[in-house]
Amino acid sequence: MKTAIILGVGPQNGVGGYLCDFAAKEGLHVVVAGRSFDKLSLIAETIKASGGQATPMVCDATSEEDICKLIANSEQLGPVDLAIYNAGNNFNGDFLSMEADFFEKCWRVCTFGGFLFSREVLKVMQQRKTGCLLFTGASASMRGKPRFAPFTAAKAGLRAMAQSLAREFQPQGIHVGHVVIDGGIAGDKIIKGIPQFAERAGEDGLVGLEGIASAYMYLYKQPKTAWTHELDLRTFKENF
């Protein structure tokens, strides 16, 4: 059985949670990776209860040691055929009073972790000349809005890296994709975390989780003569 690693999984009702569920339905053994074991095992148990295969693995995306272990342990379960880097939180704040640590921490999660993850994943995929490596992007990947300096710098960096990897590894048979989610997401982070934002967005105002996860799976399944590197996703009423 082939393996899918989804790194950056939080609540079940979030992008990471849905990606795990959809990857399991594709017949992959899903490695549910993130920082909080309780959340990871809940998702893994749910997948197993509906007949899929899943293993939770705790991993700090910014730790080289953790990432190396994550990829090695996943390979033990089966060849990694799909790897998704979904780690990264939205960092924003007042620029002039911003601590250097804060800026660096954002870069570590959003960009540096993506580098560590890609390096280890590509090492194993390159030997097999097949596989799919996907990254989660955001509106900030494309455009720097006020107060979002750390996040936009980090996400734009991740996007540029993904493009560089696509040009280097696609001719070797590995599909590298970047998904730009342009807008607030209809997951727990917003719906439970900042309900006033969800309310302002109104009906259908947030990007839907099911649609996001199916877009990733679509990229995964594209035939190699027609690969998409970058996909933008937004809700129909988004002002863009």
Place this chain on the structure above:
Amino acid sequence: MNPICLIAGVGPGTGTALVRRFSSDYRVVMLARTEERLLSLERDFENCHAYPCDVADAASLTHTLDKIKVELGHPEIVIHNAVGGAFGDYTQTTRETLQKNFEVNTLALLQLAQELIPDMTEKGRGAVICTGNTSAFRGKASFAGFAPTKAAQRILAESIARAAGPNGVHVAYVAIDAVIDLAWTREHFSDKADDFFCHPDDIAQHVWQVAHQAKSVWTFESVIRPFGEQW
């Protein structure tokens, strides 16, 4: 009865593949200048209707669209795949060439949008997909008579997308960065392996996917290319 998908520009490659893909679930309306090809496709596939027409001729296009609305109804999906092309750098390109390509590639899109989107808006659903290529992003020396019209087409599609999206009409641009697998490209690139080419059926499948995205996750722009393509 199945909804209608209108395909403007049905050549032997992508256009025919689009007809094949969409005819499984749609009544396909085919617009192209070559009547013979359309009639043969009409015989080969069920649910296909030939409407020979030059999309660059505004009066003829309006007349044809009106006829379709009366005879079959309003399309739910419109694919603008007609393309006017030319090779040659700026010293070799005439005003007439650029103008002609602008009519086929850009003005026809405007006209299709103006005459077909209002019904979609009324129903609150519909999709307009435009196929393009690398010329929409980059002006290479020998594409002076072509690239400007594809770039204009892409920007027009983006503008229509922003206006029509909130009304429930999905407008998208699919760019194909590849050599498409056709009889003449096979001959021209006879030393290339099979997987150097982008297969028309794979392109059609991608257009199908974009045309059927859930409304909360619409893609405007996507580029497809074979894995080995230099870009």
